[in-house]
Structures are given as C-alpha cells and as structure tokens.
Amino acid sequence: MIYFDNAATTRPNGEALKRAAEFTTELYFNPSAKYGGGFAVFKKLGEMRDSLLKAAGAAGRFDLIFTSCGSEADNQAIFSAAKRGNAVTTAGEHAAVFSSFTELKNRGVEPRFAPIERDGSVKAESVLSLVDEKTSLVSVVHVNNETGAVNDIAAIAKAVKEKNPRTVFMSDGVQAFGKLPFSIPSEVDLYAVSAHKIGGLKGTGGLFKRKNLSLTPYIFGGGQENGLRSGTENTYGVAVFAYAAELKFRTLGEDAKRLERYREKLFAGLDRDVFTRISPENGSPYILTVSAEGMRGEVLQRMLWDRGLCVGTGSACSSKNRFSRVITACGYGERVLDGVIRMSFSPATTEEEIGEAIEILNATAREYQNTVLASRA
Template identity: 40%
Template sequence: MKYFDYAATTPPFEEVITTVAEVMRRHYGNPSSMHRYGENADKLIKRSREVCAAALGVSPAEIVFTSGATESNNLAVKGAALQYQTRGKHIVTVSTEHPSVYEACKQLTNLGFEVTFLPVDEGGHVSAEQVCAAVRKDTILVSIMHVNNETGRVQPLRDIGVALKKRFPRVLFHIDGVQGFGKLPVDLRGWQADLYSLSAHKLRGPKGAGLLFVREGVELFPLLSGGSQEQGVRAGTENVPLLVGMSKAVRLAGERQAETARRMIEWRERVAAEVKTIPQLRLNSGKEAPHIVHFSYPGMKAEVLLHTLEQLGVAVSTKSACSSKLAEPSRVLLAMGRNEAEAAGGIRISFGDEHTEQDIDELILALRQAVAKLESLERWKR
C-alpha cells in the first residue's frame, strides 16, 4: 500500500521516534518540579522552544506550546476574541478555513460575536482589498490560513498583512500555518502576523504536539484554567517527549524545505498533468502548494473512488481529515463555485519527502485503472 495522504498526517522521522523514546525513558520529570529531574525536563522544554523559535525567525518568548493545531487555532481565535472583546466583537475570516478555525468562529457567535466569512474566487483566494473592506470599527481579529488543507490553494499573506496593518494596526492577524511550514517559505515578520499556528504531526513529528506563535505584546485569554505553564496562557504539565520530538521535526522540516518542495513539485506536476488527461476528472488545485493535487470526479461519490484506489494499493483522502467521515459535500469546493456533484466527488492526493518516482508511477497507474473500472461499472448499470 502506498500512502498519499501526507496532508492528513505524516510518518515521523526516524530521528524523531528515537528522540521521543529516549526522552520518555530518561527525562520523565515534571518541568515544574524544583529537583534535578524537573530541572532537566525544564531545560529540554526551553531548548525545544529555542529551536522552534529559530525555525520561525521569532523570539523563544513568543512560542506557546499546545497539544496540536486544533488547540492552537482555538486559542488564537477564542483567546483573542475574549481578551479584546471590550474593543469590539467582530471577526473576519474566510469561508474555506479549516474546521478548527471555522467552527471556533461559529461558536463565538453564540457568545455575541459577529463573524464575517469572506467568499473566495474560483481559485479559492481572497484579496487584501477584500479583507480590508470587511474590517469595521469593532473588528478585533482577522484569521486566514496559509495553505488550504483540501485544495492546496495559497493565500496572499504578505499583501493581506501589510495592507491590514497599514490601515488597521490594532486588528490582530492570525495565520493557520499548518499546511505551509516545511513546504513553502514562511516569513512571520514580513507577513506582520500576530498569531501563527503549527502542528507537529504534519511535519513528520509526533501527534499531540503543536505551537502557537504569539507576537510580543499580544495577550490571550487562557482557555484552560490551572497552573502557570506556558507563560500563563496554557495551563497543564508540558508533554516533554512530544515537544522535544516536535522541535526536532520543525528543525528538520525547515532545513529541508527547499529540497523537499523541489521534489514534491515534480510529483505534483506529473499527477496534475495526468488528471487533466482523464475527461471524467476536474482539477481543483493549482501550481501553489507543492504537496497537494486535488480533483473532483463529478457524479461519483469521493469515497467510492477512494476505496477503489485503496483496493489498487493507493491511500488518498477526500477532504479535511477532521471532517472526512461526514457525508456532506465539501464546504471548500462549494465556496469555490463547484456544483454539488463536484463538491461531493473531491479527492486529495498529498505527497511527502519519502516518495519516489516509482511511487508516482504506481499512483498514476492506479488512478487510470480506478477511473476505468468505475466507468465500466457505470456503463453496465445503464
């Protein structure tokens, strides 16, 4: 079985597995304890924070460790909303955001907040002008993802950040960077980001670890009550092995980004070109994120093609892993103007740095065979 679902999760680096196991075995102290075991664990936490900060080009004091991107996004959106609600209760985001942002914003409407969900064009993009036009006197937060987790479409973050901060310097700018880091260059200062979310398991790190960049001077309302860990923003004993493992994955992914992207672009172009030759398929992704090819098979439910490919030895996905088991059509594709049939038949192929030319050959062959098999069945039914 060949795995082409790296946008959902990734196999950890061997170095990460070794490191996590070693830290679990040797450094089991509570980082808050005052004895040697605690001090050693605390040193590992501090070093991990320094490594992650260096990879992002920010200060260690601006890194808050979390349990993953869902928590990071919730902390960014809800923490900012609750902290700054005396300034206003309006949030701007995009209709194609990941569920951890989209649903967090919807939940805030139950607390009296107003949310503007910006529409996207056919390519899945919003513009800086569109974002700024949606900002009101009571707007406190703009939240926009870097790379769409379904289609791989990339938002113009630099244009948005510069325009937003020039006109509305007090409005916070949050970026969901989960699908971008390690695949595309990241420039938090240039983007003028205030908040930036990251997940370890999308970078060949361990599940259960993530981080949130919180620019110096920005305050967040804690979502968890308890101890004073993570500068009082995120209570709870730190998971030392996972955070050390994440820091190693972040460092490796950052160092290898350019080479990884170069290889994945080759795979993307080959597979996208093949999709274009199959008349039953419609390509939804573009030449943006290097690791994602997304297409629709109108009239065919996505899970039917998914399981047909699985029988042929290829693992792909439909939509966001967080909502892939839900039956409704893709919210992202509908927002991009696709019809119900296209939105219900979306398939995502996502690559990793371990793939080879032979893997891509096998993927393309399986895709041809799967479509031919399903078309044959459809003709037989008629």
C-alpha cells in the same frame, strides 16, 4: 502502500522518535519540578522551543506556546483575540477556525466570512472590505488544506493593519509550517501549527505569538507556558516535534521544488476525460486536489485503498455533510463536489510512487466508469 494522505497526517519521523526517546526513559521528570532532573527537562524544553522559533524565522520576535493540537492553537487564538465588535475570516478555513467563528456569534462577536476564489484562495480585497474600526480579529488560513492554495498572508496582514492597526491578525499555518519556505511576517500576530503534519506526533501543536501581544489563557491551572496554557508539558511530543521540524527544515527548499515537479507530473499523467484540477498551479507543492466528476470520492477512495493507494477525499456517501464546505465555497457544482479527491505528499514521496499512482488512479476510475456509470443507457 502508496501513502498520499499526508495532509491528514504523516508517518512519524523515525529518527525524531529515536532521539526523543530519552524523554520516556531517563528524562521523565516534570519540567516544573525544582530538583535537578526537573530542571534538566525544563532546560531541554526551552532549547526545543528556541529551535522551533528559529525554524519559523521568529526568534526574538515571537513566543511559542505548546498546545495539544492545531485546533487548540486556533481556538486559543480566536477566543482570546476576538472579544468585541466583529471578527473577519474566510470561507476557506479549516473547521477549527470556521466553527470557532460560528461560535463567536453566541459570545456576542459578529463573525464575517470573506468569499474565496475558485482555487480556494482569498483575495486581499475580499477580506479588507469586511474590516472596519470595530474589527478585533482577522484570521486567514496560510495554505488551504483542501485545495493547497497559498494565501499571501504577509500582504493581507499588512493591509489589514493599515486599515485598523488595533486588529489582531492570525493565521492557521498547519499546512504551511515545515513545508513552505517562509518566516512569520511581523504583521502577523498569531500563527497556529501542528506537529503531526510534518513527521511529529498527534497530540502536539503550537501557537506562535508576537511578543508583547497579550493573550488570555484558554486552559487554567498550574501556570505552564507563561500561564497561557496550563497542564504538564507533553515533553516527548514536543521533542519529536522539534526534532522532526529540524530535519524537515534542513531540506525544505529542495523538497518543495521536487514535490512541485512530482505534483505536476502526477496531474499531467491523469486522464483528462475523468479528472478535473481544483488545486492551483501556484499552490502548495504538497497538495493536489482533483475531481473525478460524477463519481463518488468516498467510493473511489476505498477502491484506491484496496489497490494500494491511500488518498484523501472531500466528499462522503452520507447524505449529511455530503459535500466539502470549502470546495462548495469555491463555487463548484454537485458533480464536481461528489468526486473530489486530495492527494498530499511528503518528502518521502518518490517519483516511482507518482508513476504507480497515475496508473492506479486511471485504471480505478475506468473501472468505476464501467461498473457504476455505464448503466443501461
């Protein structure tokens, strides 16, 4: 099977799993325990934290709080930083940010949503025009998870800070971390990441926090993670995360270049009468979103699965939530929204797979046209 749904989750990295296995055998101790075994695990946890900070180019400037997922990291950041006035985000955010902002309304903070462009990116002016002296938080997704559009968060953060230096700036970096060559800019205060998008395991995430920025805990308890995230550390998950990231970062630049070429090759091979491109050309090399206009993405997705190609989708057959909120915000009509499919890659993606995928996609779309669209005229 050709797996092109890596933005949903990736296959865990086998080498990382093997290396981390000691945390399930010898090193099973609680890192808070005060005897030798506990201390050994505690020390290793510190090393893994440092290695991830280094990978993000954030060593010395940032702390890293381990969480149970990217969504938790987003929630922790938002509900800790948006305590008064208003909070600004974009219409192109992942649900973990978008729904948290909607919830802010119930907590007495006014949420503001900046419109996005047709490719899913947000213009700095759109964000800035919503920022005022009462803005406590601005959140802008780094890579749009549905279109792959990349936002220049360094520039936006800088502009936000110039307008209101007291505003906290956060970014959901789940689709960027370990994929784009990048180090967290100093204007960014909080940066949320997830392990299972880069070969780690589900159940592990992290929040990079600028040093000296004070946060309130989201989960209270035994005071782990400097009191910011209680609960016994997921040592195995963190280890897989750190080792997978280490491997990922080693070839990050080459991977991005190669996948960009693959992405363009894939799109170039697709039947233009059927597929419309939604992803921008300067977006993440890891994501290509297209629409098979007039077809149902979900049906196409299952037909592709049966033919050995696994892709993501932006629509559902269900009448509730039929269309993707984000792609709708990009300004497309129903026919395009219905047919949205997302192909997302990993460094394991091969050029042969791209070639095969092109054939499967074109043939399946033709079959769909012949059976469903070609009704008695």
